[in-house]
Amino acid sequence: DTGNRLRFQLELEFVQCLANPNYLNFLAQRGYFKDKAFVNYLKYLLYWKEPEYAKYLKYPQCLHMLELLQYEHFRKELVNAQCAKFIDEQQILHWQHYSRKRMRLQQALAEQQQQNTSVK
Amino acid sequence: MIRFMLHRLFLQILELLIQRDGEFQELMKLAVDQGKIHHEMQLLEKVVEKRDNDIQQLQKQLKEAEHILVIALYCRSSSKSTLCLFILKHPLRDPRRPYPTDLEMRSGLLGQMNNPSTNGVNGHLPGDALAAGRLPDVLAPQYPWQSSDMSMNMLPPNHSNDFMLEPPGHNKENEDDVEVMSTDSSSSSSDSD
Numbered sequence: 297d298t299g300n301r302l303r304f305q306l307e308l309e310f311v312q313c314l315a316n317p318n319y320l321n322f323l324a325q326r327g328y329f330k331d332k333a334f335v336n337y338l339k340y341l342l343y344w345k346e347p348e349y350a351k352y353l354k355y356p357q358c359l360h361m362l363e364l365l366q367y368e369h370f371r372k373e374l375v376n377a378q379c380a381k382f383i384d385e386q387q388i389l390h391w392q393h394y395s396r397k398r399m400r401l402q403q404a405l406a407e408q409q410q411q412n413t414s415v416k
Numbered sequence: 417m418i419r420f421m422l423h424r425l426f427l428q429i430l431e432l433l434i435q436r437d438g439e440f441q442e443l444m445k446l447a448v449d450q451g452k453i454h455h456e457m458q459l460l461e462k463v464v465e466k467r468d469n470d471i472q473q474l475q476k477q478l479k480e481a482e483h484i485l486v487i488a489l490y491c492r493s494s495s496k497s498t499l500c501l502f503i504l505k506h507p508l509r510d511p512r513r514p515y516p517t518d519l520e521m522r523s524g525l526l527g528q529m530n531n532p533s534t535n536g537v538n539g540h541l542p543g544d545a546l547a548a549g550r551l552p553d554v555l556a557p558q559y560p561w562q563s564s565d566m567s568m569n570m571l572p573p574n575h576s577n578d579f580m581l582e583p584p585g586h587n588k589e590n591e592d593d594v595e596v597m598s599t600d601s602s603s604s605s606s607d608s609d
Contacts, residue, residue, distance in 0.1 A: 302525075309524045315515035357514045367480045391514040 308352055311344050314365065315358035317387060321380035329371035338365050357387065 313319050328334045343349060345359055353359070364370045373379045521527055 305525050309521075309526045312516055313521055313526075316517075316521070317515075319515075319521070355515050364484065367484070369477055369480055370484075387514055 307341065307344075311341050311362060312353060312355045312358045314341075314361045315355040317361075317374075317380045317383040320361065320365070320374050320383075321377055324371065324374035324380075329365075329374065335371075338362065342366075357391075 323329060341362055344353065344362070350356065350359065516524075
């Protein structure tokens with residue numbers, strides 16, 4: 297059971313590392329995406345999409361990257377540093393935009409709940 | 417009389433031979449022409465086969481692009497009510513950035529298993545662990561992804577349901593050190609050799 301626990305933690309860490317486009321560029325430049333065993337491993341990691349496993353993820357965007365990594369064309373493009381940089385910038389912009397939006401929505405929901413509580 | 421008849425017969429046979437030779441020559445010419453056409457057909461078949469392969473390759477790429485686009489459009493078009501419900505149930509765990517930093521990656525279990533001072537690699541995870549041959553026993557070659565002809569039916573992960581592990585890199589000491597990233601950042605979170 298210790299082996300399973302260790303394997304769980306290792307795979308949890310590694311799958312989340314895939315959310316980092318710069319790390320993907322690193323892997324691509326070192327030829328890991330050309331290794332059939334590694335590609336099979338990426339396919340194996342798709343189990344993290346299941347809710348019972350996904351709840352442990354701190355960086356759920358890794359699942360989107362993992363899906364894209366199933367495609368050979370995407371893996372080939374990641375060798376290009378400009379491509380990784382573009383993905384990084386878009387990812388951060390998306391994250392910042394929706395973080396602000398989420399914050400505003402949470403504030404609005406909190407105010408609404410407060411109003412409902414005061415009316416009662 | 418007999419000599420005359422023989423002579424006549426000889427002439428008839430000669431005419432027949434000449435006629436047959438003419439027909440034979442024509443047939444030979446026809447065979448040569450057909451051989452040339454057959455050769456051209458073989459060349460064209462090769463061209464068609466190559467074009468078919470190109471079309472199949474393009475169709476495959478189109479399908480991949482379409483799938484990526486569908487995923488992107490689906491994420492964009494999620495309904496607001498679904499988003500509200502999701503926000504209430506899943507607050508942001510790390511509002512600073514959507515992926516682990518280099519520091520978080522190195523401080524996790526994978527990073528600690530690798531020793532950059534002895535193997536000369538720059539310490540990036542599990543790629544370097546693989547390169548250095550330091551793969552833990554739990555990831556040793558008995559797992560299906562090690563086989564080049566892995567079947568579609570992969571072994572399911574054999575994990576207990578009792579794990580209550582903290583997410584990787586969860587360290588309060590890191591919280592004060594990290595700045596909100598800007599789009600102008602030119603630094604890479606992974607070192608390159």
